[in-house]
Amino acid sequence: MKRILIIDDAATVRLYHRRILETANFAVEEAMNGIEALEKSLQSSFDLYLVDINMPKLDGYGFLRELRGSDLPQVPAIMISTEAQPADEQRAYAAGANLYVIKPVKPDQLLAQVRVLLGEVAQ
Amino acid sequence: MALVKTQTDEPITTDAREADRDCASLIVQLEASDPTARRWAARDLVDCPDASPVLVACLKQEADVSVREVILTTLTSLGDATAVAGLVDCLRSEEPALRNEAIEAMQQLPDEVAPIMRGLLADSDPDVRIFAVNILESLCHPEVETWLIEVIDHDSHVNVCGTAVDLLGEVGTVSARESLLRLKVRFADEPYIRFATDLALGRLREA
Numbered sequence: 001m002k003r004i005l006i007i008d009d010a011a012t013v014r015l016y017h018r019r020i021l022e023t024a025n026f027a028v029e030e031a032m033n034g035i036e037a038l039e040k041s042l043q044s045s046f047d048l049y050l051v052d053i054n055m056p057k058l059d060g061y062g063f064l065r066e067l068r069g070s071d072l073p074q075v076p077a078i079m080i081s082t083e084a085q086p087a088d089e090q091r092a093y094a095a096g097a098n099l100y101v102i103k104p105v106k107p108d109q110l111l112a113q114v115r116v117l118l119g120e121v122a123q
Numbered sequence: 124m125a126l127v128k129t130q131t132d133e134p135i136t137t138d139a140r141e142a143d144r145d146c147a148s149l150i151v152q153l154e155a156s157d158p159t160a161r162r163w164a165a166r167d168l169v170d171c172p173d174a175s176p177v178l179v180a181c182l183k184q185e186a187d188v189s190v191r192e193v194i195l196t197t198l199t200s201l202g203d204a205t206a207v208a209g210l211v212d213c214l215r216s217e218e219p220a221l222r223n224e225a226i227e228a229m230q231q232l233p234d235e236v237a238p239i240m241r242g243l244l245a246d247s248d249p250d251v252r253i254f255a256v257n258i259l260e261s262l263c264h265p266e267v268e269t270w271l272i273e274v275i276d277h278d279s280h281v282n283v284c285g286t287a288v289d290l291l292g293e294v295g296t297v298s299a300r301e302s303l304l305r306l307k308v309r310f311a312d313e314p315y316i317r318f319a320t321d322l323a324l325g326r327l328r329e330a
Binding site for chain 1: 288289318322
């Protein structure tokens with residue numbers, strides 16, 4: 001079972017994404033900010049990250065930069081945010097995101113994107 | 124193998140003030156190359172009532188997180204109109220860390236932030252409106268639920284409403300019930316809003 005780490009400071013958003021992913025038989029863990037996500041990544045491995053931008057302690061850009069500069073396994077990351085400006089998307093890719101998605105997501109859309117990044121379906 | 128504590132004869136470095144402490148000198152020291160000097164200057168400026176403008180200006184340029192933290196603490200202690208306006212300005216920054224620091228600082232100033240909250244919640248930039256809702260998350264003020272209800276009744280942006288619903292799920296009472304039901308109808312084609320409103324409705328407390 002593929003393992004996905006959801007990183008978001010909003011409890012409702014984490015629960016919404018968790019429900020979508022678990023319904024599709026993914027194993028899900030949660031982190032409230034970038035620091036907690038790095039700690040969880042050191043403890044166990046994930047196949048994909050779902051990363052918010054605005055979070056206390058360490059934001060999503062900071063998390064991705066730390067992750068991409070580390071010896072941790074380099075797996076795909078979807079940055080998912082309320083911020084819809086082109087500059088936000090460019091910055092996400094520069095930090096190490098593989099895909100930029102604007103909230104709120106629809107379940108089918110999220111699952112399709114997750115499966116593409118996990119190599120489960122053709123793009 | 125047991126851990127052996129290494130003995131050292133090196134003197135402990137003292138993190139101390141070394142320059143003049145009058146307000147004019149402290150303002151000059153905010154530009155020092157040594158972050159320790161800048162940090163002490165920012166800390167001691169708490170006794171200088173007119174320091175907010177210069178602290179606000181430094182905040183936006185300061186790269187050292189520990190210095191920024193002290194600047195924010197001092198601005199929060201000063202809590203005057205310039206300090207609050209400077210923090211509001213940080214909400215428009217492209218730097219998420221600075222935005223989050225400003226949000227946390229503003230959460231410490233309920234009486235000073237309350238008079239401008241409706242303005243922030245009506246800002247033309249939806250990102251600023253979302254950050255304003257984030258401020259309400261830990262703002263100890265009796266009007267928080269009223270402001271959140273106004274947001275979900277009137278804001279047209281799905282993510283502003285979504286952020287408000289998330290918080291209403293934590294602090295909302297039955298007073299929010301009708302507004303939540305209306306929001307669910309207004310964004311009937313958004314699965315996230317349906318999910319979040321159902322969750323919040325199930326968590327409402329007695330008023």
